[in-house]
Amino acid sequence: MRYYDGLETQTSEQRAAYIAEALPAQIAHAKQLPGYADRFERVTASEITDVQALATLPVLRKSELSNAQKPGNILGGFVQKPLYEFSHIFQSPGPLYEPGGTGHDWWRMGRFLHAAGIGRGDIVQNCFGYHLTPAGMIFENGARAVGAAVLPAGVGQTDLQVRAAVDIGTTAYAGTPDYLKVILDKADEMGESLSIRKAVVGGGALFPALRQEYTDRGIACLQCYATADLGNIAYESSAQEGMIVDEGVLVEIVTPGTGTPVADGEVGEVVVTVLNPDYPLIRFATGDLSAVLPGKxxxxxxxxxxxxxxxRADQTTKIKGMFVRPEQVAALVASHDALDRARIIARRNGAKDEMIVQLETTLSAASDFDGLVKSHLKLTGNVELVAPGSLPRDGLVIEDQRVYE
Incomplete structure (x- = not known):
């Protein structure tokens, strides 16, 4: 079967109808949870039927999730089920706790593995960690969804990894992009030939040269974009032209530090809404930067x-001993109707820090904004007024030009 299911090839009208049914139901479910009680108090779930309406809801940041997690309420009131009804509870750095399930494709990784050609008859050497963090279970759950067997290898003991790959005849690899090369090089050193012909990777950058090396070895390597909180968000197919958003999530690209969507093609922060009722993260800010690609x-x-x-979208920068955050820059822009966009530049002027505040506006008196800058950024800076549309659309609102050598 070429596609995982019929959702992958829906028309825009079919997908809009699917979202119009699934999204309000998820919002209504979330409104019943303590974690969303205040933030969704005035939200009418039936009105949130598309991503445009979704953009009116507040963004949920990882720091808010972490702050809500307390002993006795370790998932912060963002789930309905008690802890013991989840298959797994994971701990990511922070610490931040996440629930996990073993239901069919609970993490939505099966769609990616199917796109990579993995299925019944394959044995996946899963080299993601199984200790505390969920990556290992995320990929194992995906492998089960497509009917593949799993060698739960984890990380390390590379000589044993090679031995197992040879003895079992593993046909696919799951893990970080770099570790597959470590295994292949160790196999060469041991004089062994592996049967791995497919690789699904995440958790790090897959550089073109490394992908080409795998291709030269007869291994088709594709990557996904996933997080411990959200599971799979987007994935490559054999076309290798960008990443396709998973059917179980909604993705928005917003100006960093805000919940305001950017124009298609502009770089911004990835904000994700998950349609899984077990853990309904709504407009969850990943802190990562990306951009929408046109077409299909x-x-x-x-x-x-x-x-x-x-x-990363978190561009918090210390200037003159004070932290300047994207949220402050967003508040500065929102405070004046004549401002379209802002960019803060930190640089050195001799032995001192200097802050340049570039503002897109049709006004011409820079001094008119000195008070607003001081009020919102808590620092004085050199204000430069620029024409609307002239600042780069690269996702940066704070640019650090200082050289640390």
Missing amino acids: SPCGRSNLRIKGWMG
Whole structure:
């Protein structure tokens, strides 16, 4: 079967109808949870039927999730089921706790593995960690969804990994992009030939040169974009033209530090809404940068595509001993009707920090904004007024030009 299911090739009208049914139901479910009680108090679930309406809801940040997690309420009131009804409870750095399930494709990774050609008859050497964090179980759950067997290898003991791959005849690899090369090089050193012909990777950058090396070895390697909180968000297909958003999530690209969507093609922060009622994260800010790609994938899958991971959105920068955050820059822009966009530049002027505040506006008196800058950024800076549309649309609202050598 070419596609995982019929959702992948929906028309835009079919997908809109699907979202119009699933999204209000998820919002209504979330409104019943303590974690959303205040933030959704005035939200009418039946009115949230598309991503445009979704954009009116507040963004949920990881720091808010972490702050809500307390002993006795370790998932912060963002789930309905008691802890013991989940299959797994994971701990990610922070610490931040996440629930996990073993139901069919609970993490939505099966769609990616299917796109990579993995299925019944394959044995996946799963080299993601199984200790505390969920990556290992995320990929194992996906492998089960497509009917593949799993060698739960984890990380390390590479000589034993090679021995197992040879003895079992593993046909596919799951893990970080770099570790597959470690295994292959160790196999060469041991004089062994492996049967791995497919690789699904995440958790790090898959550089073109490394992908080409795998291709030269006869291994088709594709990557996904997933997080411990959300599971799979987007994935590559054989077309290798951007990442296709999974059918179980809604993705928005917003100006960092805000919940305001950017124009298609502009770089911004990835905000994700999950349609899984077990853990309904609504407008969850990943802190990652990406951008929407136009059109649909040549592979025939019709959902939204993004460029993949393009860096971190958290641009908090210390200038003159004070932290300046994207949220402050967003508040500065919102405070004056004549401001369209802002960019803060930190640089050195001799032995001192200097802050340049570039503001897109049709006004001409820079001094008119000195008070607003001081009020919102808590610092004085050199205000430069620029024409609307002239600032780069690269996702940066704070640019640090200082050289640390």
